[in-house]
Amino acid sequence: MNVPCFLSSAARSLSPTCSAARRLSSRLLGPSTADRRYMSSKRQMDHLERTASNSRQNALYAAQVCGIINESETVKRLRIAVHPDFNFKAGQWVDFFIPGVEKVGGFSMCSCPGLLQKEGVIELAVKYTEHPPAHWVHTMCTVGSHVAMRVGGDFFFDPSPSDPSVDLLLVAGGVGINPLYSILLHTVDLLHANKASGGRDYSIGSAHLCYSAKNSHELLFKNSIIEACRQFPDKFSYDFHVTQQSADVDPHPQSFINRGRITEEVLRDHVDPQRTLCYLCGPPPMIEAISKTLTDLGLSEERILFEKWW
Structure with a gap:
């Protein structure tokens, strides 16, 4: 590979x-x-x-x-x-x-x-x-x-035009969204550059973001993430998850937010052992659990990159 x-x-x-x-x-x-x-x-x-x-x-x-x-x-x-x-x-x-x-x-x-x-x-x-x-x-x-x-840092996405196309899977917990949001925005720029060059710049396959936070108020950048996915619906998609949501925090939770942690079922549809490149950032227990799930789904260790900040 x-x-x-x-x-x-x-x-x-x-x-x-x-x-x-x-x-x-x-x-x-x-x-x-x-x-x-x-x-x-x-x-x-x-x-x-x-x-x-x-x-x-x-x-x-x-x-x-x-x-x-x-x-x-x-x-x-x-x-x-x-x-x-x-x-x-x-x-x-x-x-x-x-x-x-x-x-x-x-x-x-x-x-x-x-x-x-x-x-x-x-x-x-x-x-x-x-x-x-x-x-x-x-x-x-x-x-x-x-x-x-x-x-x-060695946790980055910086492809050259000649690099093979990949499907990105971005998995974030809490403020671990920061580097992954940077990568997502960079991917948007790459798509615009590829279009402007007539296909001569780097071509991304797809990008899916799984983002978990305690409650919907702590889902940072969610409006910008949603807008990016609407702008490129054939390229970008997302799953938002809240783990400690309560009516006191948000009495009208959005329909696009899932309750509970990111599960194997959520990840399975976005893992192709030959094309998927996964970036993880969040608390160590989350990183370890998600990494094991991804390897169980057939993704090799060299295609799982992570940043731990806790």
């Missing part, structure tokens, strides 16, 4: 940071980034150690928050203006450095490379926790706040 080459592509290294980024980097990291990486508390080390074996770009870029949206009661979406050399692949994350905050955040982009190319911004959707970087986003971050970011 041939696995598409974009699965093993190494993250591209960027040129050294601009002078402004170097100045901010110095303030944030001190004289030795490598030394500071292992000096802080266990929770900070969790992100850096957990991702130590992942590819990382060399450049650390200064950036500025230019918009804040309440995506849900527990999630804020940041719109961040970045340096012109900033670059990422759909599905990747950033090391997120905040002046005055010792701990380093790790947040997946929820926007796609196309938005960066058009507007020079990226977006991060951050759920409230007591972890200092997330707590800062929810309690202290304002439009105009300065941060610095470094791109990393």
Whole structure:
């Protein structure tokens, strides 16, 4: 079986940071980034150690928050203006450095490379926790706040025009939707590019999203996801699931939302061992359960890619 080459592509290294980024980097990291990486508390080390074996770009870029949206009661979406050399692949994350905050955040982009190319911004959707970087986003971050970011991660979808077509199965739990939403938006851009080029750019087979959250209010980006599926009904489809829905949360749940967890029956119709490429992101127990189900359905391990953020 041939696995598409974009699965093993190494993250591209960027040129050294601009002078402004170097100045901010110095303030944030001190004289030795490598030394500071292992000096802080266990929770900070969790992100850096957990991702130590992942590819990382060399450049650390200064950036500025230019918009804040309440995506849900527990999630804020940041719109961040970045340096012109900033670059990422759909599905990747950033090391997120905040002046005055010792701990380093790790947040997946929820926007796609196309938005960066058009507007020079990226977006991060951050759920409230007591972890200092997330707590800062929810309690202290304002439009105009300065941060610095470094791109990393081997969990991405970045096909070349010559790569074989695949059917994507995207499975998300909670805020694990972030990198998968980035991939979905990138797939929309790929479809538009292929149409504009007369079929010379990459051709996606199909994309199906299975997305589970506690309740319908925590199904982030659902309206945009529905719109993408309506725009390309022959290419995109979705299943929304809520696991702890109550009448108090939403007295009129939408008919397109399923109650209960994502099951084998839901996944079976979207697994073709020869064509399906699955991206998973969510809590470890969910990742492990879904991965086992997919292998039981005949999908090989190299076609199951996952990102664990808890």
